[in-house]
Amino acid sequence: MDFGRSAAQQERYARMSADARKLASASSAAGSGRDAWKDLARLGLLGAAVPQEYGGTGFGALDTALLYEAASEGGADTGVLFAAAAHLFACVRPVIEFGLPETREALLPALCGGELIAGNAMTEPESGSDVSRLTTRATRVDGGYLLDGTKSFVSNGPVADLYVTYATTDPDGGYFSSTAFAVDRNSPGLVAGAPMEKSGLAACQAGEVRFTRCFVPDDRVLGSPGQGQLVFQTSMQWERSCLFAIYLGQQERLIRRCVHHVGERRQFGKRLAELQPVADRLADMKLRLESGRLLLYRACTEIDAGQDPSLWVAMAKLAVSEAAVATALDAGRIFGGRAFQTEYGIEEEVRDALPATTFSGTSDIQRQLIARELGL
Template identity: 50%
Template sequence: MDFGLSAVQRNRCDRIFEEASARWGGSLASGDPDVTRQDFKLAGKIGLTGLALPTEVGGGGLTALDTALCLEAFGRACPDTGLAFAVAAHLLACAVPVRDFASDQVRDQLLAGLVTGEVIASNAMTEDDAGSDIGNIRVTATPVGDGYVLNGEKSWASNAVIADLIVTYAVTDPKAGFLGLSAFAVPADLPGITLGEPLPKMGLAGCPAGRVHFDNCHVPAEFLLGEEGQGAAIFQHSMAWERACLFGIYLGLMERQLADCVERAGQRRQFGRRIAEFQAVSHRIAVMKQRLEAARLLLYRACWLLDQEEEHVSAVALSKVAVSEAAVANSLDAIQIFGGAGYLAGGAEEQLRDSVPTTLFSGTTEIQRELVARELGL
């Protein structure tokens, strides 16, 4: 068991951290879709939008673990966590299933643009009555002679506002239950697709999310991912990558946050002493460090198991819960350490707002615990 990173891994992460810091180190989320599109292209130049995509199309060809390490460096460098989330969702929930399940024709058509960030992808699964319960999907894809006709609405899709590609899931056989769901990589400019306005959100402002409406949208057959009825399996495959790797962003956020808290505790003086000398403060920071390191080990292990093609469902679920709960708890602690300054917009306050949705997206904490319970035979 080796807990060290290789020189190649360290150098790759250092490069990403330095380049991302130079571009985004002092910036905050704008929420402007045009700015986000420009940022995607810059992320593409750094290599972030194609970390796990094939080298033959310009991608990094990285494993899940190396992808997570790079996203961790990105999250540590970039205070716009919404942008980091947008890039990771594009890569893991969208580009990965195109990589693994698209026809050769569609892979050739899409992957190079996904690598560079010229093509921005949105994952559209959630509906008003189908969040954790994907068996309740109501968007339909009716087979026709040369493809499918999609009808219905997705209620929440990250990047939808600026998307060039929609990776979505629809019912092709209503009688087949779980096996009646199919996956599609749909160009967003097809007739019959309407992308909604940006949804107002608590946090992650740098990721413009919106609704996606399909109105008799004809999708050529080549844009089907995998085979008919494989949609649920394809979705779970993409979620394994997202749950295992995306949360590296929050390891980076917590690393940056911890350093800020240590600096604050060392500089802020009350009652004639540095607040670091008060055990209530120093122990709070020690617990923040404990949460971060425990979450990091679980995340690295989950990614390693995914790379080894070993059983990883429970490990990924445990990792996701550990990182998300640590991010929320550490952000609350950071606000306490910064006091009144922590309540001002930006900094710890923004970190908390960006951390809260970690317990919801990619499968809620309750769903992750259910996966663990099932593996235990409960």
């Protein structure tokens, strides 16, 4: 079993980490304009997991995760990377795996190039973790469906050109009750709401999307009618693994900053690094990072091997998200009062880490999935 990166992976990682420092200066543009999306496309982050025939790089899950980890480690804004990851994993991947050939040809090159921005419209005001009871309805009509309902917390929602959304098509269908759709922003009856105010991941705008008798043609159905749960779960395997590589990079960056800080800062007549409680805290931070990294890489490897990655994906998402929050809070303790000063950026790191245990399925949901895989 090889735990090392190949020479090609090491080269790509170093190059992406260096390029990410340039991207960091354009952090706010992801929410307000197209410049950052063009930069993300140029760096290959929007098309990393897209076949080359559609303008992507053709990477598997592991190589894609390494790119996102490197971009985060190099200093790219967490919100910008989250926006890109939501675009790629929750929206582009379903089009790749479940779209008709003509739909893939029409959408994927522009999605890879940053000309089109995608938003993931699954969550509803009364349906967060329980995705089996969607109140958004899709009614069959000649040539397609009419969508009615409201989606909330739509990542990239206010700026998206395309929405991958899910609606109930058969209320009594159980697992096969919902269907997935790729809906153009300019579709009559679709209204994207204003950006909501958030405390973290500010560069990724989110908001409501409302459908009122919004017509979606048959060629924009992803998969077959009734396969909404399958489409969503498949996208979540990519999101819960590859997206959370962003938080590996964030932890690596925070640990590096903390090590530098404790080497220079003095208290009680000695460097902070010489105080055992401080050293113990940093050791725990490193342990959490490397444990989560091994789980995440294993989850990605299972995806690439075509195996059922459910157990490893749930464990990776749980471990990395919880570690991200704990490590950001520990960095705050190490920086002390300076953690409350915006110039140091620690408080922003905490705010960006906190949502990790909620989106893409809460930590409690991940524990339920792990227990299910154990046969409980």
